[in-house]
Amino acid sequence: MPTPHHRAATVRGTATGLIAVLALSACGATVEEPVDPDRKVIVQRCGEEVEYATPRRAVVYEGGSADKMFALGLTDHVHGYVMPPANPPVTESPWAQEYAKVEFLSDDLLNRELVVDTKADLVVAGWGSGFSDKRGITPEILDGLNIQSFIHTESCFNYPGFPQRTTPFEGLYTDLERLGRIFGVEARATEVVQGFRQRVEAVRAQTTGTDRTPVFLYDSGTDQPFTAGRQVPPTDIISFAGARNIFEQLDSRWTQVSWEAVVQGQPEIIVILDYGDQPAQEKINFLKTFPTTRKLPAVVNDRFFVLDYNEGISGPRNIDGLEKFAGYLRSLRP
Structure with a gap:
């Protein structure tokens, strides 16, 4: 530096x-x-x-x-x-x-x-x-x-x-x-x-510390998905809640990846970043019908979590997003 x-x-x-x-x-x-x-x-x-x-x-x-x-x-x-x-x-x-x-x-x-x-x-x-x-x-x-x-x-x-x-x-x-x-x-x-x-x-105290459920954040994109790398808030949200962003090792902010890499990560939960250009449900519908993603564990089990845009970019609402996502993870526990 x-x-x-x-x-x-x-x-x-x-x-x-x-x-x-x-x-x-x-x-x-x-x-x-x-x-x-x-x-x-x-x-x-x-x-x-x-x-x-x-x-x-x-x-x-x-x-x-x-x-x-x-x-x-x-x-x-x-x-x-x-x-x-x-x-x-x-x-x-x-x-x-x-x-x-x-x-x-x-x-x-x-x-x-x-x-x-x-x-x-x-x-x-x-x-x-x-x-x-x-x-x-x-x-x-x-x-x-x-x-x-x-x-x-x-x-x-x-x-x-x-x-x-x-x-x-x-x-x-x-x-x-x-x-x-x-x-x-x-x-x-x-x-x-x-x-x-x-x-x-308070959220981190409720995690098991061992449940690193693989998570994929889907921002947008059909030819190539746009997702969150290590340097943006959703990766911390996912980690602090007790799960794991499958692209947490990418030293970048918002970035394109390949669908093959998504499949390799076998996400059990997909976080949908929700903002005005495209409703979250349209993104979910795409993932359910796209041949490459429709057999992913998250899609088969209908495990989608919608993260508001302002909970995903740097700001005070990151804390709200963390609490909501952690609550969603807890709801999936047996």
């Missing part, structure tokens, strides 16, 4: 000297933390150390980014969100009320023009999903426009120049802690992370 260097990131606009009152969604309590308009902190952006000033007009891309902000009580710092149509409706989110308080900016992919036009002072997204060399919106480009950026740690392992490797759930915790530092709500971030860790440990 290259040695991180310091890059100052200036912002459009300034923070006010108000007191931010943060609603604790889990227990209904409140925490008051002062926001210093001149406050600046050094926080890692993947493997690079960057100076941040407190943002007031953040633009967030997809549910995972928005949920991280809302979970930290930072709704007042979010100007708006970009939500491509494949994402489930925000009305289904645990933070639906928070989405209603900020502006819906676009149902297209993240782009530089939108960020500039909205006078954003922070963009929160993943590398390769929101941020993209091909689409001309990268942290480096935004630095040149004096717009701060935050990359999901889970997506940093192939970030050019400044990669960072971590397991997906640890990446989630790291993001919450880093955002806590950027916005001066470290105590709130610590509380949220501790709560998530406790929920994960």
